[in-house]
Amino acid sequence: MKHRFFIQCLWYVALSVVSIHLTFAQADPIKFGKIELADLQMKSYDKDTSADAVVLCDYGKAFFNNNLQIQFERIVRIKILKKSGYSWADGIIPFLKSTGAEVKIMDLKGVTYNLQNGEIIKEKMSKEAVFSEKKSKNLYFQKFTLPNVKEGSVIEYTYTTVSDFWYEFHNWTFQKEIPVIWSEYRASIPEYLSYKLQMSGYEAPHISKTEPANVSFGTTNVSGKNYRWVFKDVPALKEEPYITTIDDYVSKIEFELANISVPGVSYKSFSNNWTSICENMLTDESFGGQIKKTGFVKEFIAKIKSENKEPLAQAIASYDFVRKSIKWNEVEDVYSDAxxxxxxxxxxxxxxxNLLLIAMLKEIGLDAKPVLLSTRENGKILPFYATISKFNYVIAHVQLGENSILLDATDEHISPGMLPTRCLNGIGRLIDSKGGDWIALDPKERASQLINVQMAINEDGELSGKIEKSLAGYDAWTHRKEIIAIGKDKHTENLKKEHPTWQISKIDLINLDKYAEAFSEKYELTMGDASQKAGNIIYLKPLLSEALTDNPFKHQERKFPVDFATAMDRTYVATITVPEGFKVEEMPKNAIMALPENAGRFSFMAAVNGNTIQISSKISIRKPIFYAEEYAALRELYAQIVSKHAEQIVLKKI
Incomplete structure (x- = not known):
């Protein structure tokens, strides 16, 4: 992507004096400025009546122009159906600028169409509605807003970009957060350039064609290929619970330059292999160079070695030292300046x-190596190509005999060997002099919660007693972080706001700062929101405030995986004393439900023993990821949990 790369490419091609322009045999699906009356008359989208807007057509094409630049042309037309869809009138075009090379945006035009008394009224976008914004060193955004948007409007815009960056052939996204009726992308690529094409997503193309053709390349025409992809009636890609990032599931096509080959002139490969990538990273001053720098912490390394003789103890002591010495500034990166x-x-x-941590571990004499990963928010890594462009994070891998441990010192509240949830994203790439290897980023702990309740209910329906929450693994980590961040007093205040009928007389926090231990929180309290009295009847919620009241899985079907990040356990055990003069009139029935292959299980038990009621609810999700074919059973399991947790105990005065 550097300017020098563009300069290298220029001399590969002998240019002719004949100007040939790109043509596609297929007619364009849309022409800017020519809209249909039916689109303006549309009141809702039949295939998704909940849609607040719908893309009528999104059409783009990319090719090499006379100046050996990648030229990209696009027309977008959108129907606005509801006020909540007005934001689709705001557009963003990202573009790059660096020394000697850039992406230029040209011919940006926009129009809003409205129907008034049967007449089509159009209003053009003004120059004042367009502005640029710098996002980072080389990345800029061109932003614009279409005028006079109303419910029922049709908006459209068009623009052209020309790019000096051959490596960045224009990618295309076929799916959006609103339905797309027609999305078409065409690409014309000369035989001199070979790109790797990667199609991803859960929707299938309506048309996918590749044809040999004479294509333009500078002022000559050469053999090459024309590509055409069409996606039709694409459903809206909506946020779902328990996913990594929505970008992992969108239907799109991406390009990566593999090589430039001009017969009789030159050949240059841009396809990396892991051996060369590792070699480059380990010799890079911002990566491998930092792993060699330990002079400024020599004193602490010597102390760690003298006080800890076992390798695991040395690793943990180094980990504790680094995470207490440097606070993470929330910036994710794989390279360090210093x-x-x-x-x-x-x-x-x-x-x-983490590069400092690795440097210390190596200086101590441990087998420590960096592991590159992509965080959950950054997206999944596909292991098919050797490239580091998708990675945004680095952690430490330590080999201890036959065992190994992964360490991330960015979080001072997490136990050694546990990775923050943001890192639990499938696989990472270990970097070493032999080309490295893929490393599974599997969670070593579950998210576990045990709630033990000892309560007595009086004749007015008020409950008083004790609640103890014991948290382990990822539940302990997240709860600790929340409390430490705000302090015990603010935490108590928040509890009272969340449960206004609670009168908390005492709170104990046990092992709050002992990260290797289970964390417990104990309350002594009186509550009035878990029961309701009507005459001689008391209706009691057996799970008090801990019931699952809403199924997170709303849709009947789901195409992409449910990703909990970790396995989890939720156990609730209660003993409730019945007031004198009352009897148990009605109790929820016991229930057990299990998922296929024992991937999850729910059990509920309720019993009466003298004047006490005993309740047990156990939810166990035994793996972090469930695929589309497992979704229906998982959704039904949660539906059963919600239903059972909603059942009440009925007490009647004798």
Whole structure:
């Protein structure tokens, strides 16, 4: 993507004096400015009546122009159905600028169409509605807003970009957060350039064609290929619970330059292999160079070695030292400018922190290596191609005999060997002099919660007693972080706001700062929101405030996986004393439900023993990921949990 790359490419091609322009045999599906009356008359979209807007057509094509630039042309037409769809009148075009090379945006035009007394009224976008914004060193956004948008409007815009960056052939996304009736992308690529094409997503193309053709390349025409992809009636890609990032599931086509080959002139490969990638990273001053720098922490390394003789103890002591010395600044990166500076300022990126950790571990004599990963928010890594462009995070891998441990020192509240949830994203790439290997980023702990309730209910329906929450694994980590961040007093205040009928007389926090231990929270309280009295009857919610009241899985079908990040256990055990003069009139029935292959299980038991009621609810999700074919059973399991948790105990005065 550098300017020097563009300069290298220019001399590969002998240019002719004949100007040939790109043509596609297929007619364009849309022409800017020519809209249909029926589109303006549309009141709702039949295939998704909940849609607040619908893409009528999104059409783009990319080719090499006379100046050996990648030229991209696009027309977008959208129907606005509801006020909640007005945001689709705001557009963003990302573009790059660097020394000697850039992406230029040209011919940006926009029009809003409205129907008034049977007449089509159009209003053009003004120049004042367009502005640019710098996002980072080389990345900019061109932003614009279409005028006078109303319910029923049709908006359209068109623009052209020309790019000096051959490596960045224009990618295309076929699916959006609203339905898309027609999305078409055409690409014309000369035989001199070979791109790897990667199609992803859960929707199938309506048309996918590749044809040999004479295509333009500068001022000559050469053999090449014309590509055409069409997606029709694409459903809206809506946010679902328990996913990594929605971008992992969108239907799209991506390009990566593999090589440039001009017969009799030159050949250059841009396809990497892991051996060369590892070699480059380990010799890079911002990566491998930082792993060699430990002079500024020599004193602490010597102390760790003298106080800890076992390798595991040395690894944990180093981990504790780094995470207490440098606070993560929330920046995710794989390269570090200076680990020493981060140490001196007590603030640094993921790379600053974990490359220093690796350096210390290696200096101690441990077998420590970096592992690159992509966080859940950044998206899944596909292991088919050797590239580091998708990675945004680095952690430490330590081999301890036959066992190994993964360490991330960016979080001071997490136990050694546990990775923050953001890192639990499938696989990472270990970097070493032999080309490295893929490493599974499987969680070593579950998210576990045990709630033990000892309550007595009086004749007015008020409950008083004790609640103890014991948390382990990822539940302990997240709860600890929340409480430490705001303090015990604010935590107590928040509890009272969340449960206004609770009168909390005492709160104990046990092992709040002992990260290797289970964390417990104990309350002594009186509550009035778990029961209701009507005459001689008391209706009691057996799970008090801990019932699952809403099924997170709303849709009948789901095409992409449910990703909980970790396995989980939710156990609730209660003993409730019945007031004197009352009897148990009605109790929920016991129930057990299990998922196929024992992937999950729910059990509920209720019993009366003298004047006490005993309740047990156990939810166990035994794996982190459920695929589309498992979704129906998982959804039904949660439906059964919600239904059972909603049942009440009925007490009647004798």
């Amino acid at each position: 680990t020493k500076k981060a140490y001196e300022t007590h603030s640094g990126t993921t790379a600053d922190i």
